[in-house]
Amino acid sequence: MLASIKAFFSAELSLKSSDDQQCKIQLAAAALLIELSRADYQREPEEQAAIEAALKKTFDLSDGQLAELVDLAEQENQDATSLYQFTNLIKDDYSNEQRFELVKMLWQVAIADGEISKYEDHLIRKIADLIYLPHSQFIKAKLDVLG
Template sequence: MLATIQRFFQQALSEPEGADRDIPTLERATAALLCEVMRADYHTDEAELAALRQLLQKHFSLPDDQVEELMELAREESETSVDHYQFVSLIKQHYDYSQRCELVRMMWSLAHADGESHHLEEHRIRRLAELLHVSHSDFIRTKLQVQGKVE
């Protein structure tokens, strides 16, 4: 009887299966920040989802099924997170400055995927760029690159 009770508490107190899903990976952190941009205008359409899929696939060289799983996890993370600290700090720790600028460029690509430009998206990208310590001039440069106004 004592062994049964002990086994019950060991199972109940052990780490649940999939507990590693609570710890964001670099890929999930990147995808979650991109989802934040996508959610900024309170409307997500198929063009934005397709752009997110393409950006993640190209950036991380992942097969389709893993990209879909990453997108789903990132959307959950984005919707349930209280703030961006865990994502931003992980990215700043592992990405150098040029990689962070590339992430901001990806954010702009996603914001323009639906053919519309919203102030809400620009505000969100500006805020994330600041948190990532990307200079204002690089914030503007990446925006102009996506708009095709600068090489």
């Protein structure tokens, strides 16, 4: 699994080994978005489109790079036993502003199908806590997306 992730980031994004951490962070962000799309036990096409749009915009990826990142994130998400492996990378390496933007992306995915389920709301709240985003910014991110 790790070999395929490294191969993707080396071949597709032409990154040096010092940039491996950034690659892992992109994968972690994608995995969290995918986890959220599964929170209400219904994966809607609108949510998948919102995930892809957010990742493409945030990381400036080509269509091929985006498809590969989403595939790898799906695999990582299925293999994960907790959110910790994803949220820990985000917490340690994202600035407060980047964490705020990630939570906004989560809200965008949650609302993409027209409603925010209680499971989606709970998961976003949990992720925000795990990445140490202050509650006021959690609320602001939600209002920015819903407003």
